[in-house]
Amino acid sequence: MVIVKRKELSLAEKLYLPEVLRGLSVTFRKMFEPKVTRQYPEEPLPKTEVTRGQPRLVVNEDDAIACVSCGLCEAACPAYAITIDGGETDRAIEREPKRFDIDMLRCILCGFCEEACPKDAIYMSDELELADYSREALIYDIEKLKRPKAALQKRIDYVNRINKRWQTPSST
Amino acid sequence: MSTVQRTGVDDETRTKRTFEYAPGVVDRDDPLHGELLELNMGPQHPATHGVLRIQVLLDGENMVKVEPDVGYLHRGKEKTCESLGWRKFFVHTDRLDYLQPLMNNCAYALALEQLGGIQVPERGQTIRVLLMELSRIMAHLIYLGTTSIDLGAVTMFFFTFSEREKIYALLDAYTGHRMNNTYIRIGGVYADVEEHAEREIRAWLAQFPRKIDEFETMLTGNRIWYDRNRNVGILTPQMCKDWSLTGPNLRASGVEWDLRKQQPYSGYEHYEFEVPVGTIGDCYDRYAVRIEEMRQSVRLAEQALDRLARTRGAEFLADDRRYVLPPKSTVHTSMEELIHQFKIVTDMSLPKGEAYHAVEASKGELGFFVASDGTSHPLRCHIRAPGLMNVQAIPVLAEGRLFSDMVSIIGSLDFVMGEVDR
Numbered sequence: 001m002v003i004v005k006r007k008e009l010s011l012a013e014k015l016y017l018p019e020v021l022r023g024l025s026v027t028f029r030k031m032f033e034p035k036v037t038r039q040y041p042e043e044p045l046p047k048t049e050v051t052r053g054q055p056r057l058v059v060n061e062d063d064a065i066a067c068v069s070c071g072l073c074e075a076a077c078p079a080y081a082i083t084i085d086g087g088e089t090d091r092a093i094e095r096e097p098k099r100f101d102i103d104m105l106r107c108i109l110c111g112f113c114e115e116a117c118p119k120d121a122i123y124m125s126d127e128l129e130l131a132d133y134s135r136e137a138l139i140y141d142i143e144k145l146k147r148p149k150a151a152l153q154k155r156i157d158y159v160n161r162i163n164k165r166w167q168t169p170s171s172t
Numbered sequence: 173m174s175t176v177q178r179t180g181v182d183d184e185t186r187t188k189r190t191f192e193y194a195p196g197v198v199d200r201d202d203p204l205h206g207e208l209l210e211l212n213m214g215p216q217h218p219a220t221h222g223v224l225r226i227q228v229l230l231d232g233e234n235m236v237k238v239e240p241d242v243g244y245l246h247r248g249k250e251k252t253c254e255s256l257g258w259r260k261f262f263v264h265t266d267r268l269d270y271l272q273p274l275m276n277n278c279a280y281a282l283a284l285e286q287l288g289g290i291q292v293p294e295r296g297q298t299i300r301v302l303l304m305e306l307s308r309i310m311a312h313l314i315y316l317g318t319t320s321i322d323l324g325a326v327t328m329f330f331f332t333f334s335e336r337e338k339i340y341a342l343l344d345a346y347t348g349h350r351m352n353n354t355y356i357r358i359g360g361v362y363a364d365v366e367e368h369a370e371r372e373i374r375a376w377l378a379q380f381p382r383k384i385d386e387f388e389t390m391l392t393g394n395r396i397w398y399d400r401n402r403n404v405g406i407l408t409p410q411m412c413k414d415w416s417l418t419g420p421n422l423r424a425s426g427v428e429w430d431l432r433k434q435q436p437y438s439g440y441e442h443y444e445f446e447v448p449v450g451t452i453g454d455c456y457d458r459y460a461v462r463i464e465e466m467r468q469s470v471r472l473a474e475q476a477l478d479r480l481a482r483t484r485g486a487e488f489l490a491d492d493r494r495y496v497l498p499p500k501s502t503v504h505t506s507m508e509e510l511i512h513q514f515k516i517v518t519d520m521s522l523p524k525g526e527a528y529h530a531v532e533a534s535k536g537e538l539g540f541f542v543a544s545d546g547t548s549h550p551l552r553c554h555i556r557a558p559g560l561m562n563v564q565a566i567p568v569l570a571e572g573r574l575f576s577d578m579v580s581i582i583g584s585l586d587f588v589m590g591e592v593d594r
Contacts, residue, residue, distance in 0.1 A: 001449055006456065006457070052349055078263045
């Protein structure tokens, strides 16, 4: 336990004027320190693979979407931003989404969809800017969400890295 | 609260001090004396720190009656928890006290872990302590900045905000978001702290005590700060008990009560730190206690970093397939793990029962009471938000005083409406 001091003012501090000068000296010193202001749109924020931006769908090397429309991201989404309609396909994975909409105005970028996805099909990209003229335009469909795997590779590597726990599967 | 120890001033001196300073001297020759004015302070007033409306009945400059009106930011969080389910509510805890999202995450996770009997590995606990102490510093910086800008010290606001910005940059680089981190999971944390993040946090912590000295240069000996905070809004320990005030407000009144010491959680019993307490319990003491708390938080965070360096590579998530998502690589190869993945995401249920867990948040005791009927959705989730109790203390402190003291009192009690209204 430490009892905090209650400082009593000295005469110089009571007179106030010397203290104004002392305070101004701190302010004056600050003038010569490097500026911390960021000119935002021209000078964007640093983005790393850790940055959780808007979710995007992975398109594999064979130009096919990795999603099999299992609906787990839809179930995991706390903002109810994802809507999926599943359908059959002739490809080897048999299923793919007929409709995959993410309402970007609802999305809170929590990353639960990425965490839930069992097929590594949805990842948080580093795209953060979101602006448009209408609400409808911000409901992104498959075409707007598709990204080649190479564009998301850094994030995929990061997710794989943080998932390197429990090398042996548990018996529970 | 059997272990409460009283320190500093005895009751007699305390009462004497209270009446030494006589603010409510009514000038009876004033022609306007006796004419009462009803004034609405807020909900858009910048000094009410959010959307708080305070109805003040004024007799000249004296406040006769003060009535805080809360609820402008009510979003029904507790009810939302019942419909969302256990896991999805994490994102909503971020938005309670939005100045310290990680602290809220931790409090909620600890309540669920108590209910489910989940053991968090040591490294997970250490990461949580580190994040909680960083959030405490962040929240106290906001207190300092906003209170001083309300009392006219605009420069301080920029000083504290530039420091806070640096923590935000660290959290951005490490948890992925600046605010609303959603980083804590049941059984541990989302990802491990990487070595470069540890280094950066350590570098920031090393320079921060100098910054606190700088803040003190600006405020501690400042006559205006001194006059507007000294002997204003005196809280006695009895008043704190009556109005269930906790945290720095209680400690400033001279009661040594810190949940990190009294009911240690997340391994706080292994850390060395001091609990700062005040003597009188006025706005100045509350300021001094928070300044000292920031210094102690730096100490705690440094110890947590040392522990992280010792346990590098260890588990940071509990190995419990009922509540913790399996690692992704195993989901692709093992049928059982895939079932676990689906089961946890869609239908994670906690055992039947009730649990209450409280943490020492920056504003006081932040507790989550959760009741489960054994299904995937909570029966009830109650949030004991310290801010609400702090708001309740405004009339007690403000009535009978000058209107200009209101700003100091509101600032020093420190609350966030996101958590008060929830």
